[in-house]
Amino acid sequence: MSDNPADRESASQAQMQRFVADLKEARAREKQQAAATQAAYAQLSAYARDVKTAWRKERQRAEQLERAYLNTLQVLLRASAYKDEETGAHIARIRHYSKTLCLAAGLGEDLATLVYDASPMHDVGKIGVPDVVLKKPGSLDPDEWKIMRRHPAIGASLLNGTGSALLEAAREIALTHHERWDGSGYPNGLVGEAIPLLGRVVNLVDQYDALRSPRVYKPAFTHERTCEIMLKGDGRSMPAHFDPNLLAAFGDTHLQLAAVYERFCEGAPDALGD
Template sequence: MLLTCPPEISDAIARSDLHSLQSYIARQEQILLDRGEQLAAAQRQLKAFAIDFRHVRRSERERANEVAQAQEETAVRLLKASRFRDEETGAHIWRVGLYARLACQRLNGSGRYADRIFRASQLHDVGKIGVPDAILRKPGKLDESEWALMREHTRIGAQVLDGSNSPLLKTACRIAATHHEHYDGTGYPNRLAGEQIPIEGRIVKLADTYDALRMRRAYKPLLDHATAVAIILDGDDRSRPEHFDPQLLRLFETMHREFEEIFRNCGDDAAWEL
């Protein structure tokens, strides 16, 4: 690299003016020292910014965790409230969560999403909070006007869960609203059909139906596994195979034994918690 000197230095060299050369070098050293200090100050400032940034990120993460915990707690408290009103046991709710998670995993849902389905599906009947006791706890069959009120639990559940930012509660809202819709459009409350019904609703429809068939209720005896499977796959006077997502029905044919195992392992006498 060709170095060029200022003309006065070239002159000083030519004149062998040592004093001028020394003072020039001293000035250049001072300039370099000043720049070094500026650089060090800039580095100190950058380090301070990095520390501040880490603090902000940490407190954001802490806030997000607190919000997630609060949302989780909301879901748990809603579930506890709903159990005071529901004729169904905690074991039913727990099993529906387990079947739904299994079906979701088989559909290749991510582990995180399947876990969310597991929790959200347990709130499927939270709307029964708003159904009168006389209907909810009636020992015999419901008449048509009572059924109309009972069917409202889907709308009530959706209203209770609506408006949250939480992915868990949003999913629970979709499930509460659609777990009684039928794939062929004959369900309630909105007669949605096919893909209009969110996948979570279609999954919980299958899980809830299997478990409801297996359980003893005031108005029906418990059914064995083979009978419950036959009703879902072939239909009876109330249920039709067309009520279910065909893809889920094919899946059910391959995994109903695992449903049976869940039912056997999670009995009604156990105290299951969300």
């Protein structure tokens, strides 16, 4: 470097100018980056808003659709009521028993609500069973039983192929509510967990209700006698028919089921359903 003070001064000025120029350049770059970040953020926020709006609309549409399906179920149920001897009181009891049992078994509020809405359709397939069999005053002969045992498959075919969670649950229940845990049920002789859970729930409560109700071959049993049969068996109904977890939940919650029966039994003020 030159010893001349004027040269040194001019070199240091040039260095300073470069430093200032670099600094300006760095600031300009930073500004550009900040602007780009802000633009990207604004774009992202707009996108998030669009997604949220679309999601809200989609949810509204899905809710409307589920409500429409629920109405469809109610229409189908009213149509089947003209045909089936099963009363509105039985339907009301089944949906309340099912919900109670689901909650007692710790299956959660969502599943309990689903079974509450879907279980009334369990016997809708009886719409396809001839009156001579369905309304026969005496016991059915083996051929008539064969016809009667078609009602789960008929019900499932009525509820088939809609893509709705509610109707799919109703279809599953209609098809499997006569399957038994030990494989002795119908129509497919499914065993254990191969039987859909909601089918197992409705099977158990339908049996409780059948025991509480009079049939051509038996009187209506008291709640105590019904519990004894459900939990210990009587040769015809056996504990092995039921999902053991659900049977244990039944043992815990049987008094609530008895209360449902009393509330919706024939002749009670709530017997027309709720």
